[in-house]
Amino acid sequence: MNHRLKIDPDIRRAHTPSAEFYRSREIYERQIDAIFARSWQLMPPDVLALGRHEAAPWTLLEDSLSEPLLVTRGEGEEIKVLSNVCTHRGHPVAMQRCSSRRLRCRYHGRTFSQTGSLLKCPGFEEAEDFPRKEDDLPEVRHETWGPLHFVRLDGGGSLAEHLQPVTERMGWWPLSDLQEDQAARRSYRVASHWALYCENYLEGFHIPYVHHALNKTLEFGDYRTELFDHCSLQIGIAAPGEVVFDLPAESADHGKKVGAYYFFVFPNTMLNFYPWGLSLNVVRPTGPESTVVEYTAFVLDPSLRASGLGADLHLVEMEDEEVVEAVQVGMNSRLYQRGRYSPTHESAVHHFHRFLARTLAME
Ligand code: FES
Ligand SMILES: [Fe+2]
Incomplete structure (x- = not known):
């Protein structure tokens, strides 16, 4: 299967992606990893409606990326977004909305603070070189624009820049x-x-x-x-x-x-x-x-x-x-097979396809 997505920079000559781009499961899965795991994603307002010292699980892009996240709020207004995967053996830390004061994993009792720091880990008294930074819950990048909140899993450009x-x-x-x-x-x-x-x-x-x-x-x-x-x-x-x-x-x-x-x-x-x-x-x-x-x-x-x-x-x-x-x-x-662009009306469609081709690094 040819994975390369090539879109001519000149819209007057360019062809749209081939039909296979829109029907292949393999290409689709690459898109999820290459595009959605590396971009700013909007948080839905219901996830943000948290009381003081509350935490809520939230799945980022359910049914595609399906990344388990945890949104927490402490004493003030500030929201933090953490991984909801316990750093011990990977059980979700919170299964439902709960208190953010002590986030306790129900599998073996590992406990984290509202900011993700490891507080308690029964059974690890003898463990060497422990705990390390990696034993805290990873914090996810989170930026706001007016009332809108976005998260991003990778280290790309800032939301303000986008x-x-x-x-x-x-x-x-x-x-x-x-x-x-x-x-x-x-x-x-x-x-x-x-x-x-x-x-x-x-x-x-x-x-x-x-x-x-x-x-x-x-x-x-x-x-x-x-x-x-x-x-x-x-x-x-x-x-x-x-x-x-x-x-x-x-x-x-x-x-x-x-x-x-x-x-x-x-x-x-x-x-x-x-x-x-x-x-x-x-x-x-x-x-x-x-x-x-x-x-x-x-x-x-x-x-x-x-x-x-x-x-x-x-x-x-x-x-x-x-x-x-x-x-x-x-x-x-x-x-x-594929189509052509109207240079008069479809510059943003062409621009989108150029972005897809660049992001998928298929060019
Ligand atoms: S998986 Fe969470 S404490 Fe073991
Ligand atoms: Fe429309």
């Missing part, structure tokens, strides 16, 4: 005033490869064909795409009369009728800014042909919720799922 274009563009926006709307949490199961779902998000080309209601709210001819190192941005310019951002002079888009900023942060996080607030989508691979998309919403102005480009997100999701699932069927065809 989100710098978002910070620059949205610096004027009152991030700290956002309130999560818990009633808006949704999980959608999609019968497609995770990358097909992302690719669909990364172009507005399909909007007039697939999203008839959404298309009426925007100026299709003014749709714009910008590319950055770790993310891309699509800007939806609103049709006359639709609700738009009240952009201050310091905004790069001051004077424009922006109805939505769609930021895609590699590899699987979508930050959708609307005048009403922020809709977040995390795309979670659950198999070569199955994906779960998690929605959360942070509201700034509830009175604008039903208007403009961010009005009916459920309808847009249903329309997107239908085409994405149909494309997965196409990927299983014996007659389809």
Whole structure:
């Protein structure tokens, strides 16, 4: 099997990945290791809702990475993210939400502090060269951006560096005033490869064909795409009369009728800014042909919720799922090999594939 993913840097000449990329289990498993174990991943808000001295187990990217983690809180507001695998013989330290004062593994009683330090280890009195630093629970990198918390298992670049274009563009926006709307949490199961779902998000080309209601709210001819190192941005310019951002002079888009900023942060996080607030989508691979998309919403102005480009997100999701699932069927065809990119409309899709090729180190 040829594992190499080669995407020509020139979109005018480039071909999309071959259909095999979207259906091979072997390639899928490489993607999970190479892409998801080495990127910033958003923490769901329910995991962060911890009382003082509480700890909660959390599985990072369930059904793909499935990394057992433990989120703990001490006396103050500060959250720590630790491995939830006991450093003795690997039993989970916490099986359910519990006190973070003494995290005791139920297998042989090894006990850790809220910050992961080994406190007690019965039966190890005679052990030599013990305990060492490796006997503490490993701490996982954890950084925040406004109300959002991210974790990362490897030692790559900082979250601030990844989100710098978002910070620059949205610096004027009152991030700290956002309130999560818990009633808006949704999980959608999609019968497609995770990358097909992302690719669909990364172009507005399909909007007039697939999203008839959404298309009426925007100026299709003014749709714009910008590319950055770790993310891309699509800007939806609103049709006359639709609700738009009240952009201050310091905004790069001051004077424009922006109805939505769609930021895609590699590899699987979508930050959708609307005048009403922020809709977040995390795309979670659950198999070569199955994906779960998690929605959360942070509201700034509830009175604008039903208007403009961010009005009916459920309808847009249903329309997107239908085409994405149909494309997965196409990927299983014996007659389809690969496609080409529209240089006018698909620069962010091409950019995403270049990122995949680089990350998979198949080039
Ligand atoms: S596995 Fe945790 S104490 Fe043995
Ligand atoms: Fe869409």
